[in-house]
Amino acid sequence: MGELHYFLGIQVTKAKEGSLILSQEKYVGDLLAKAGMTGCKPCTTPLPSSIRLFAFGGPAFTDPRLYRSVVGSLQYLTITRPELSYCVSKVSQFLQHPLEEHWKLVKRVLRYVSGTSTYGLQLHRVKDMIVTAYSDSDWGGDPNDRKSTGAFCVFLGKNLISWSSKKQSVVARSSTEAEYRAMANLVAELLWIKHLLHELKIPLTKAPMIYCDNLSAVLLAANPILHSKSKHFETDLHFVRDHVNNKTIQVSHIPGSVQVADALTKALPSRSFLEFRSMLNITDAKLFFSKSNDKFTKTGTKRSIEDLESREHEEVCKEPTSKERKEED
Structure with a gap:
């Protein structure tokens, strides 16, 4: 052929x-x-x-x-x-x-x-099979119902293999809640990708790393104390935290200037958009x-x-x- x-x-x-x-x-x-x-x-x-x-x-x-x-x-x-x-x-x-x-x-x-x-x-063409992911959200960005837009992108080595930009189904009461819901959706996607790579006999040398520019959401993923401010999204809280504690997923903080998923949550100025487009x-x-x-x-x-x-x-x-x-x- x-x-x-x-x-x-x-x-x-x-x-x-x-x-x-x-x-x-x-x-x-x-x-x-x-x-x-x-x-x-x-x-x-x-x-x-x-x-x-x-x-x-x-x-x-x-x-x-x-x-x-x-x-x-x-x-x-x-x-x-x-x-x-x-x-x-x-x-x-x-x-x-x-x-x-x-x-x-x-x-x-x-x-x-x-x-x-x-x-x-x-x-x-890459040899290092390391999964890196970016999670972001635009809190209350929709002026019609004040629902947030959650987005993520997943890289296998240098290659972008999965991405999503989707309006969240419920109104978030804080930016931390919106970021955490986006992170929970990303964790579910990473688990599916890990299972797919396992079926394809492709071993992962490290646990997938999630980068988030919201420090409160990053700390909440590792903090064993259930704060009163997080009770209204308790299911997502435990879902992410269990995988972080089991070391199947890692979560780290990055500055917003290098948060590539930002291009999937809102309309950006031309300079920022072109930079993130290149990173994608x-x-x-x-x-x-x-x-x-x-x-x-x-x-x-x-x-x-x-x-x-x-x-x-x-x-x-x-x-x-x-x-x-x-x-x-």
């Missing part, structure tokens, strides 16, 4: 030192054409940092079916673009009754995607097109993908020859 180049809308580009870049340039082009945004002016961030989205209070969008279709397509794009997780999660909260203001923000996301269509997730291993695949030995050259990427798709279609639809019919008989 040869080397992998293109699969389910994801193109694979070889980079330096045996690494791969997973991108969706052709998929982005089709998405922009669907939304009528082909050739739009690009922007540096998917959402403005001062954004406040309200569920009501404006004119309804005239084509809610188009809104749902475009946002659904953006959700598939997050497979190779984790930095889009927060903005896509945010605009997905208004699928039932989208407003004109919501559609304007979707077009802002499409402008960012248009300018970074060749970007993708880079996977490195989002790279421009176009830089490696001309250096690659495969069919994906800088000038013929789109043509190569179309050739591969047409060839696959011809192999499926072609009529069998007389010799093949005799063999089948």
